[in-house]
Amino acid sequence: MTQDQLIVLINNKDEKAFTHIYNMYSKSLFSVISNLIRDTEEAEDVLQESFVKIWKNIHTYDTGKGRFYTWILNIARNSAIDKLRSKGYGNSKKNLDAENFVSLIEEPNKLNYKIDAIGLREFVNKLKPKCVQLINLLFFQGYTQQEASDELEIPLGTVKTQNRSCINDLRKFLKV
Template sequence: MFIILAILKKLTANTEREAQLISKISKEDEAALSELYQLYQRLLFSLCYSILKNKEDAEEVLQEVFIQVWEKAPYYNRDKGTPYAWLTTMTRNRCIDRIRSKAYKKSQITDHDDNDVILPFIVSNEHDPFSATLAQERTSMVQKVLNLIPDEQRDVLTFAYFEGYSQSEISDKTGIPLGTVKSRMRQGLLKLQQLLEGREDSI
């Protein structure tokens, strides 16, 4: 459990520095944009790839996100959320918009299996030993946490967050009654909250 908390702390400890970078970006500082990119490209690209399941599309969206960061930096308001929340929300919204666009759907030759909602865990080829350790520990952490969330709750959370399906769509696709979908989504999120707060002794 300590590893999980330590990694989460590590991932959220740079808020002050990141807010400063955004402030510099708002003054058209390209070096600050590059630094923010280096800090976040792995997390945001991983998120893009999980949703879009295609490397080229994921890189294209990542590029769009950082162009948007350049444009929107003057309007970033720290009171409304951390840089982490700002960037991940912006990235997910762009990805969901893309998979919802008809043009994108038509460009997909094969559909992914709707029942296959278990995420593949891939450790990247890291060159930096610390990053490699962090990535491996993060993967390990994620697997531990996910394994503790019941399958049916995890599937609903994944369908919603990484596939962008509404509750009605999940119900339609899986045949699970809408009320059950809602209930599982709530239970899954509460379970995740419980695990992340360290109330689960079995981790």
């Protein structure tokens, strides 16, 4: 059965065809989602939500506008981004149980050791102080650009520009 035939069957709400599409694409979509959402259970929920959206919105898919895989990939990616931006998700991540930090308290240099083990800290420390601070916030502490803007009390546009510049500087160091 071809992909086009499967899409027609899904349009007709054929559950067997939907199961076939799920089996074909769930692993790759889950990979994309879990790259954005690090929590496995949350990523699985987003995958399920994505397939529900695919099921409900299959009638909007237009073969003339692109490949089916690209269409469902965008649905999954947008669902993950929506989840990350949702207030509930953000608040649940702010209120983590103290148990999540026990290993950091017991081994305070563990994170620094991992970063040093791959040699990244050496390169980051070669950057300008503002770059070190920005990269620490955005990449090591997981701040969004808006959160970094608020923390550093500088405009969002400046954070974006500095981030781009700092990453380019880091790329130059890594090429050496």
